[in-house]
Amino acid sequence: MNASRLSTTAVASDRVALSSEAMGRSEEMGRMEQRVTRVLFCGPLFPASHNYTREYLSNYPFIQVDVxxxxxxxNVIGNYHICVVKNLQMNSSVVSRAKQMKLIMQFGVGLEGVDVDAATKHGIKVARIPGESTGNAASCAEMAVYLMLGxxxxxxxxxxxxxxxxLGEPVGETLFGKTVFIIGFGSIGLELAxxxxxxxxRILSTKRCWTSYLQDPCQSDGLSVQNHAFDDLVDERGSHxxxxxxxxxxDIIVCCLSFNRETAxxxxxxxxxxxxxxxxxxxIARGGLLKYDAVVHNLESGHLGGLGIDVAWTExxxxxxxxxxxxxxxxxxxxAGVTEHSYRSMAKVVGDVALQLHEGGPLTGIEFVN
Structure with missing residues (x-):
């Protein structure tokens, strides 16, 4: 057999191999598209969360987003693979019904309504969306400034x-020259400062552990660098x-704490x-951080000069x-966190996680708590 015929045969063989590989990929894509990954949004409140997520995933028919x-x-949670809890209280009874669930997540950072231990027991991962990477923290900080100025x-x-x-009434006060106490110097507290x-x-702030960003290897380099700038942002730091x-x-106190057993x-x-x-x-954190009766009493007595809240005891x-x-x-x-920028950013995170789960790859862009 001459060289020309050998070359022709090799090319034909390569074409067959490439064709088989392409067909394999096509079949795999077909199987992926036949499977449906189902995302559950709990309740109709905060509608931009599910509307923007649906919009982001509109070109992926194999991802189903339901509200x-x-x-x-x-009654229906057993049909879903991802649950976005919003303000649902997901106790152990609800978690036990999530037979196909791979991930419970929040459209934001607050996971106080989720029984994380129950989820862990049932092999379900629980995660939040970091506020600093989506603009959520910055949005909340801006709302705090809005309430302060109001x-x-x-x-x-x-x-x-x-x-x-x-005209010319009332006589207001300036923010200039005031002392502001930020309780809880996490991502929102940092953006607020x-x-x-x-x-x-003059800014005062308390934090459980001021060196946590530097000690935690999971934190980004950018946040670690910001830790060095605390002295420029906070005039006096303290603990609980x-x-x-x-x-x-x-003169003004801003509550930015996470809600848990210790802070309720x-x-x-x-x-x-x-x-x-x-x-x-x-x-701007969670309503349960404030004792309702104490708030009412101090408003009635005039001891509290004014109250600005974006969260309440019952919602x-x-x-x-x-x-x-x-x-x-x-x-x-x-x-506070409901802005075009932050909600579209978080919708992208939810959409990307759904696609990653569908493809069987690692889940990125979220912060696991178990």
């Missing part, structure tokens, strides 16, 4: 002046034992007693709640 009323979740400039009185056709520093404020001391020095009700009567009379309180917030009778209260409907 189910919270009361129906226990309280200082007496938003409630300004609306009344407009109705009464008054960055926002506040140009206003010319310093919260009463710092509260006595602050941490803003109680004793805490209010340590505050300056007339100081303001802002909460959705009761429009007939007595706390709304106080004119120096500003309430927003849990929208």
């Amino acid at each position: 189910v009323p919270i009361e129906d979740v226990p 309280l200082l400039r007496k938003q409630w009185e300004m609306q009344n002046s407009i109705k009464l056709k008054k 960055k926002c506040l520093k140009p206003f010319g404020v 034992d310093d919260i009463y001391k710092f509260a006595s020095l602050a 009700g941490i803003i109680n009567e004793s805490f209010f007693s340590s505050m300056k009379k007339g100081a303001y309180l802002v909460n 959705p917030f009761d429009p007939n709640d007595p706390i709304l009778k106080f004119p120096n209260v500003i309430i927003t409907p849990h929208v």
